[in-house]
Amino acid sequence: MYVADEYEALAETALRFAKDKLLPRYQQREAETRYDPALMREMGALGLIGPELPEEFGGLGLTNVASGIVTEAIAYGDFNVAYVQSSGSLLGQVLARSAEKALAQEWVPKIIRGEALIGVGLTEPSAGSDAAKVRLKAVRKGDRYVLSGEKTSISSADQADGFVIFARTGTVEDGARGVTAFFVPGDAKGLSRTRFDDLGSKIVGRGSLFFDEVEVPVEHRVGGEGKGFYEVMSGFDFNRAIIGLMCCGAAQASIDETWRYVQERETFGVKLAQHQGVTFPVAEGEALIAASRQLCLHTLWLRDAGKPHTSEAAMAKWLAPKSAFDVIRQCLLTHGHYGWSMDLPHQQRMRDVMGLEIGDGTAQIMKLVIARESLRRTRP
Numbered sequence: 001m002y003v004a005d006e007y008e009a010l011a012e013t014a015l016r017f018a019k020d021k022l023l024p025r026y027q028q029r030e031a032e033t034r035y036d037p038a039l040m041r042e043m044g045a046l047g048l049i050g051p052e053l054p055e056e057f058g059g060l061g062l063t064n065v066a067s068g069i070v071t072e073a074i075a076y077g078d079f080n081v082a083y084v085q086s087s088g089s090l091l092g093q094v095l096a097r098s099a100e101k102a103l104a105q106e107w108v109p110k111i112i113r114g115e116a117l118i119g120v121g122l123t124e125p126s127a128g129s130d131a132a133k134v135r136l137k138a139v140r141k142g143d144r145y146v147l148s149g150e151k152t153s154i155s156s157a158d159q160a161d162g163f164v165i166f167a168r169t170g171t172v173e174d175g176a177r178g179v180t181a182f183f184v185p186g187d188a189k190g191l192s193r194t195r196f197d198d199l200g201s202k203i204v205g206r207g208s209l210f211f212d213e214v215e216v217p218v219e220h221r222v223g224g225e226g227k228g229f230y231e232v233m234s235g236f237d238f239n240r241a242i243i244g245l246m247c248c249g250a251a252q253a254s255i256d257e258t259w260r261y262v263q264e265r266e267t268f269g270v271k272l273a274q275h276q277g278v279t280f281p282v283a284e285g286e287a288l289i290a291a292s293r294q295l296c297l298h299t300l301w302l303r304d305a306g307k308p309h310t311s312e313a314a315m316a317k318w319l320a321p322k323s324a325f326d327v328i329r330q331c332l333l334t335h336g337h338y339g340w341s342m343d344l345p346h347q348q349r350m351r352d353v354m355g356l357e358i359g360d361g362t363a364q365i366m367k368l369v370i371a372r373e374s375l376r377r378t379r380p
Contacts (some may be wrong), residue, residue, distance in 0.1 A: 001036050007069050010062075014048055016071045018077025021254070026078045027345055033195075034159050035117060040084055044114030048074060049088040054096055057108040064300040066100035068245045070292070075249025079352040082249065083155065084117065086242045091118040091164055094235050095183065098223040103183060107162065119160035121151040121184075121209055128153070132176040136211060140155060143184060143218050145169075147211040148289070155359070157207030165209075167280045169225050173358065181228030183220045190214040196336040200351030225355040228354050236360070237313035238303055244296040244320030244354050245322045250349045251289045251324035256343075261335060272334075282334060285327035292320040311373035318366035321356045 022041070043049050052067040053059030060066075075082035092111045095104045110116035127133040136149030147167050154163070162185045170178020184191065191214050195207040222228055252263045259282065262272035272278045298314045302309035324352075332339040332346035341347055357363060 014073035022077025051090040053092045059113045063304045068300045072249040074244040075246040076253045078167050079250040082246045090239045100219045110331035116161040119156045119163045121163045121165040123153045136167045144215045145212040150207040158193045166379045174315045176229040179221040180225050201355050211278045240313040240317035241296045241299040244316035247320045247324035247353045254328045257261040263284035281330050289321040314366040314369035324353045
């Protein structure tokens, strides 16, 4: 993993943690249904959660690029543990930037220290990719809002300590202008949760949230009323690049393992590494992941520079998960019948990264974004 000199020490710390603490138990950890609190706190102590978050909250005050480098390194060891960092960065940024000061000071340091896992509640049964059609209601009553409705396909729904929730304070006809964001603690009265039985990313978990007149104080509003959609959604371009780097990390681990395997395995008295038919597909995988990585890091660099990056973020979110899945599949096939067993991690990585071909925007939605931005850029 190439990194600039200024991030070399941070990357080395993250990769050592990934190889020593995460990779050996990656497959065993799949059987667990919750994150290990001690592991999260260790990540926090090493500065591996939200390194770009402001120092006033306990962050390192680094760049978005630094956050991406850390995320990929952690995903090399465990794709799903990398979610602790990716969600920590995304929602830590949202709260630090848009929440009331007291709320941010309470929760952002907990995120950075690995003491709190925060989820985001956007998707609904009738509003997935069309996020502007959110129907969960938030009715203001004095100094509180009352939330009623359902969210679904929410990562860590059953274990998160709190959620940034999108709810409708206006009418459906208002579209995005009628959507407001709120912070809802996980133990709020009237909030119930379910867990799905998913194909992959089992330790992250996914499920539904049900709001039965859940009351939250006005101070828990994230951004202005009717403006939360725009204020919070600006962070999703960041998250798309981070997701891409998670997938790159998982794929790179399978590539490295495959290079070692072809140098050890012999057929007819010859190492597999001497057969171009074996090595060329793996070499193609190296190139695809290197290209995906550079696109993701370029997106984060643009964000750090204050430049537009919506199109690049969508490209990263489309290209990296797809490439990672294809590359890991090839690594599995290169291992032959041994690769087809559950003993090796390729099958698990393949299932894990596949989930992000769907979550946080499908390939079709990403292509719509790319087309929209390109048409706007080239408009006569």
